[in-house]
Amino acid sequence: MAKSGVNLGRIVLGQGVPKIAVPITGRNEKDILSQAKAAVSAGPDLIEWRIDFFDEVTNKVKLHDVAKLLRDDLNDIPLLTTFRTRSEGGQVELSDETYFEICQNIIDFKQTDAIDVELFHDESSIKQIVDDARLSGIVTIMSNHEFTKTPDKDVIINRLSTMGEIGADIAKMAVMPQSSTDVLTLLEATNEANKKLTLPIITMSMGDLGKISRISGELLGSCVTFATAGEASAPGQIPISRLKNDLADLHLNE
Numbered sequence: 100m101a102k103s104g105v106n107l108g109r110i111v112l113g114q115g116v117p118k119i120a121v122p123i124t125g126r127n128e129k130d131i132l133s134q135a136k137a138a139v140s141a142g143p144d145l146i147e148w149r150i151d152f153f154d155e156v157t158n159k160v161k162l163h164d165v166a167k168l169l170r171d172d173l174n175d176i177p178l179l180t181t182f183r184t185r186s187e188g189g190q191v192e193l194s195d196e197t198y199f200e201i202c203q204n205i206i207d208f209k210q211t212d213a214i215d216v217e218l219f220h221d222e223s224s225i226k227q228i229v230d231d232a233r234l235s236g237i238v239t240i241m242s243n244h245e246f247t248k249t250p251d252k253d254v255i256i257n258r259l260s261t262m263g264e265i266g267a268d269i270a271k272m273a274v275m276p277q278s279s280t281d282v283l284t285l286l287e288a289t290n291e292a293n294k295k296l297t298l299p300i301i302t303m304s305m306g307d308l309g310k311i312s313r314i315s316g317e318l319l320g321s322c323v324t325f326a327t328a329g330e331a332s333a334p335g336q337i338p339i340s341r342l343k344n345d346l347a348d349l350h351l352n353e
């Protein structure tokens with residue numbers, strides 16, 4: 100039975116072919132806007148702004164100005180805004196207080212369709228962000244990254260499940276494989292979690308070894324795949340022009 104999807108602007112996550120997200124990783128306004136132009140012309144389903152790359156992310160006024168300029172350039176392509184902390188593979192380590200302040204600013208600006216919130220922070224603050232996002236009509240994608248290893252299948256499924264219990268609209272888990280067996284662990288966890296959980300999930304096994312996980316989402320149940328239209332934001336991402344063909348070739352017709 101098909102799950103009910105999550106509306107994100109003009110797209111629905113959790114049904115049919117996985118949606119393609121292209122990240123923007125510029126460090127300043129000029130690079131952010133020129134990457135946005137390249138991303139838009141590559142024709143993704145959604146765009147991710149990785150604000151941890153932005154040099155002025157802690158300057159509220161500047162963050163708001165660039166968020167608005169970016170949004171105006173996206174031609175209605177839905178926007179996901181993500182601050183990835185250093186311990187999860189991002190650019191900057193922050194105190195929880197600053198991390199949540201930035202998340203709150205992003206919600207208050209109302210210039211995004213979705214926000215990424217990392218699972219491993221103070222739980223009551225996460226819940227507050229999820230509630231505030233919902234009140235503002237912003238979708239929460241809760242995430243966890245394991246940048247050095249692939250946890251056991253049950254651990255992956257439990258974390259995705261916990262994200263749903265906390266109130267996320269979508270649960271996301273990225274892991275690093277050390278072997279082909281690790282890749283299979285992530286794929287199996289995806290297949291099981293997708294059947295067990297009511298919320299849509301996003302998973303990936305990073306690096307070259309894990310590339311298969313970036314094209315197998317329709318079969319196993321991962322609803323978004325991240326692709327490049329220039330800079331990659333994580334290892335193993337496939338250029339969008341090729342990924343579109345891969346997803347079309349693997350599309351299930353019945």
Ligand SMILES: O=C1C[C@@](O)(C(=O)O)C[C@@H](O)[C@@H]1O
Nearest residue numbers: 122181273303305325332333
């Ligand atoms: O969570 C993810 C997934 C990702 O880490 C990947 O492996 O494609 C890329 C990040 O930009 C994004 O926030």
